[in-house]
Amino acid sequence: MKRRWTLYDPRLAWMLVAPVLLLLIFFLVLPIAVMAAYTFFTFVTAGVETSALTTANWHEFFTDSYYSGFLLKTLRVGAITALLCGVLGYFPAYFIWATTFRHKWLLLLLLIVPFWISFTIRTFSWINILGEQGVINVALLKMGVINEPLPMLYNEGAVILGMLHFLLPYMILNVYVSLESIDRTLISAARSMGCTSAQAFREVTLPLSLPGLAAGLLLCFVLAAGSYVTPQLLGAGRDALFGNLIYDTIMGELNWPMGATLSIVLFLVLGFFAAVYTRYMGMSQIVKGLGG
Amino acid sequence: MKLTTTKRLERLHDRYANGDLSRRTFLTLTAAAAASAGLSMPWMGRALAAVQEVRFDGWGGTVQDAIDKYAFQPYTAKTKIKVVQGTFGDEDEIITKIKTAKPGDYQVIHSSGVNYYIKYVNAGLTSEINEANIPNMANVLQPMIEPFRKLTPKLSAVPYDYGTTGIAYNTKVISPEEAKEKGAALLLDKKYAGKVGGYSDMTTRVWYAALATGQDPNNIKDMDTIWAKVRETRDLAKKFWSSGAELMDLLSKGEIVVTDAWSGRVAALQDQGHPIGYLDPAGSYAWMEDMLILKGSPMAECEELINFMLDPATSIAVAEGQSYPPSLDPNKVKLTDKIEKLPAFDKTGTMTSLTFADPTYWATNEDAWTKQWNRISKGA
Numbered sequence: 001m002k003r004r005w006t007l008y009d010p011r012l013a014w015m016l017v018a019p020v021l022l023l024l025i026f027f028l029v030l031p032i033a034v035m036a037a038y039t040f041f042t043f044v045t046a047g048v049e050t051s052a053l054t055t056a057n058w059h060e061f062f063t064d065s066y067y068s069g070f071l072l073k074t075l076r077v078g079a080i081t082a083l084l085c086g087v088l089g090y091f092p093a094y095f096i097w098a099t100t101f102r103h104k105w106l107l108l109l110l111l112i113v114p115f116w117i118s119f120t121i122r123t124f125s126w127i128n129i130l131g132e133q134g135v136i137n138v139a140l141l142k143m144g145v146i147n148e149p150l151p152m153l154y155n156e157g158a159v160i161l162g163m164l165h166f167l168l169p170y171m172i173l174n175v176y177v178s179l180e181s182i183d184r185t186l187i188s189a190a191r192s193m194g195c196t197s198a199q200a201f202r203e204v205t206l207p208l209s210l211p212g213l214a215a216g217l218l219l220c221f222v223l224a225a226g227s228y229v230t231p232q233l234l235g236a237g238r239d240a241l242f243g244n245l246i247y248d249t250i251m252g253e254l255n256w257p258m259g260a261t262l263s264i265v266l267f268l269v270l271g272f273f274a275a276v277y278t279r280y281m282g283m284s285q286i287v288k289g290l291g292g
Numbered sequence: 293m294k295l296t297t298t299k300r301l302e303r304l305h306d307r308y309a310n311g312d313l314s315r316r317t318f319l320t321l322t323a324a325a326a327a328s329a330g331l332s333m334p335w336m337g338r339a340l341a342a343v344q345e346v347r348f349d350g351w352g353g354t355v356q357d358a359i360d361k362y363a364f365q366p367y368t369a370k371t372k373i374k375v376v377q378g379t380f381g382d383e384d385e386i387i388t389k390i391k392t393a394k395p396g397d398y399q400v401i402h403s404s405g406v407n408y409y410i411k412y413v414n415a416g417l418t419s420e421i422n423e424a425n426i427p428n429m430a431n432v433l434q435p436m437i438e439p440f441r442k443l444t445p446k447l448s449a450v451p452y453d454y455g456t457t458g459i460a461y462n463t464k465v466i467s468p469e470e471a472k473e474k475g476a477a478l479l480l481d482k483k484y485a486g487k488v489g490g491y492s493d494m495t496t497r498v499w500y501a502a503l504a505t506g507q508d509p510n511n512i513k514d515m516d517t518i519w520a521k522v523r524e525t526r527d528l529a530k531k532f533w534s535s536g537a538e539l540m541d542l543l544s545k546g547e548i549v550v551t552d553a554w555s556g557r558v559a560a561l562q563d564q565g566h567p568i569g570y571l572d573p574a575g576s577y578a579w580m581e582d583m584l585i586l587k588g589s590p591m592a593e594c595e596e597l598i599n600f601m602l603d604p605a606t607s608i609a610v611a612e613g614q615s616y617p618p619s620l621d622p623n624k625v626k627l628t629d630k631i632e633k634l635p636a637f638d639k640t641g642t643m644t645s646l647t648f649a650d651p652t653y654w655a656t657n658e659d660a661w662t663k664q665w666n667r668i669s670k671g672a
Contacts (some may be wrong), residue, residue: 045659047387047415066672133545151486153547154531236531237492238671248666251385252413253659 038260057261067245067262068186070267074242076158078225081163085220086213091172093212094205096172097179108176110253113190121232123162130158130234137154154236162230167223171216178212179205211281218277222270242266343590345374346597350388350402352379353536354560358613359402363601369513370600373593381648383408390417395496395588400597402452403584406439406651407495407658409449412584417589418448425595426450428602433621435643436580449584450598451619453611456636456646457496457579458572460553460561463482468569475573476503478550480521485528489542489551492532492663494658495649496552497522499599509575510650522668532669543568552577555635559615570635578636578646580619 005012036143042052096107114122130152131258137149152158180207190200228243240248246266250259322601348364350356356379380386381406390398397607404410412418423429429437429450436451459472459478465487471478472605477498479488490497501521504511512518526532530548533539536557542548543558558570583601585594600606611618612630617637620627624641631637638645 014354045414046384046389046662047411064669070670127541127545128563131545131549232534237526237528237669240670245670251388252666253662254384255386255659255663 041257081224082221093172093175131155158234162234167220174216178209347399349378355614364610399589401584405580420446426599449582453616454580455555455616458576461581462549463567465549487549488528492573
């Protein structure tokens with residue numbers, strides 16, 4: 001006799017999970033698996049590879065300091081960007097949370113307004129701001145503050161600035177969500193126990209908002225380290241990141257096996273950081289910050 | 293599009309008249325066409341009429357604007373076939389997309405001549421054109437067709453235009469006399485450090501390094517000195533551009549004052565009134581572009597499109613619009629004064645005054661040199 005369905009039947013659970021599971025398998029696991037397999041293929045010439053298995057691509061990656069140098073540089077730029085996002089993003093998030101402004105929704109709306117404009121156009125706009133004939137240089141030249149235009153474009157600073165512009169809203173939203181979950185009576189309690197405003201912030205608000213800050217840092221770090229368009233548009237060749245190496249290997253050299261190897265490396269490295277974060281903090285904070 | 297039955301029969305007759313078909317084959321196909329016209333079912337008509345559009349991918353910007361305005365729009369008006377367009381900044385980018393797409397997704401590519409033709413051939417992406425369907429090919433310069441035919445006797449591409457990558461300079465900063473005197477050495481002039489640009493492309497960089505070191509770009513003897521020169525230019529450069537739009541932006545905004553540049557894009561800047569001069573130094577890098585039909589494309593429709601594009605009136609209008617000379621033989625087709633004044637125009641029709649890259653030589657070294665250039669461009 002067939003077993004009847006019950007409310008918490010495992011079969012029902014599997015049926016409910018199955019669509020998501022299939023999506024994950026087809027759109028995440030399978031592409032990564034194919035990419036991983038490609039790392040062992042043999043490059044013949046531009047645009048041509050064979051399925052003869054080889055470890056040459058991995059050997060090249062591990063023995064050529066060019067790749068490890070770029071990986072470290074990418075992690076450094078990603079870390080600097082994330083830290084700057086943390087410092088610059090905390091204050092607006094705190095302000096939005098603490099304000100008694102009746103239309104707080106308007107402030108939150110302002111945060112997401114930049115997303116209505118194409119990311120590439122937003123990045124391009126910096127050329128008109130930082131360029132030799134950009135707003136800043138023209139204004140300073142006309143005021144007589146400088147005699148020569150300042151070299152603000154096509155360097156690492158411009159790349160980090162471009163990424164800050166793109167990533168700051170993610171940080172602010174994460175911190176804001178974290179602040180919103182704080183029970184305000186705790187702050188009142190701290191104040192009634194004799195804490196000054198600064199002490200209440202340091203002892204109560206800041207520690208309780210750290211999960212949001214950490215989630216924002218991880219998100220900004222991963223997105224910055226995986227960035228490709230911003231260094232391409234706002235940086236010179238030397239300011240390329242690991243993503244640009246992958247692009248050039250796949251699109252410029254048409255060397256898919258090596259490009260796949262570099263992609264898997266970046267995936268593993270960034271995945272490692274995400275795994276460490278998940279181990280200690282959990283992913284729920286990021287999901288909340290992204291509006292989940 | 294729909295190729296009407298009449299049109300198909302006319303083409304069949306042309307091929308028979310040209311000797312491409314035997315009398316027996318001609319009669320068999322004509323009978324089959326007649327039978328299908330008489331016995332066809334409604335669904336057969338729909339199936340035959342399936343091709344309503346052709347996919348084209350090109351370089352975007354002023355070049356593609358001209359092709360669209362003077363070739364595609366009139367073509368669509370005439371045939372009702374829509375030309376769906378895409379753009380790319382670097383041809384390797386579109387090759388990657390083609391490789392990941394199914395045959396037929398991409399159809400006609402505005403490709404960068406023989407150097408890239410080899411890549412399509414190696415990757416098995418080429419088709420076989422029936423030249424009888426492109427009668428306007430008779431006007432195309434034979435010296436432009438021959439290099440393609442050496443690689444594949446049955447062509448997959450038809451040459452369409454050509455140009456040079458010469459030296460562009462800001463005339464407010466560099467005088468024409470100075471430019472003429474220094475030529476390609478302008479790219480290595482320390483006086484302009486931080487104001488130099490260049491195309492982010494291995495062939496262009498190695499070519500100009502070869503000129504700077506007095507070597508033949510098609511037979512380089514000392515690669516170490518070449519890479520040293522490439523590094524020298526890199527250290528003086530503000531930015532290596534990767535698309536025509538970026539080149540125009542950098543020059544027009546004064547971010548760079550000297551760069552190697554595509555002749556047509558410079559002509560477009562000059563038309564817009566920017567103070568940009570251009571010169572082709574001795575041995576300047578000449579290149580040609582072609583319309584390449586990919587494997588899996590609707591051949592008859594693509595051939596018809598290319599034939600339309602090669603029609604002298606269309607080709608001349610496009611050439612004037614994009615500022616690159618057409619592939620039409622000036623000994624066979626009367627070209628306009630405007631075209632004859634374009635940079636790189638070869639009035640003899642022999643192309644001997646232009647230095648093209650030897651496709652076999654460059655294909656042999658392409659992989660290693662591209663890899664090395666990618667590293668140098670990133671500071672290695």
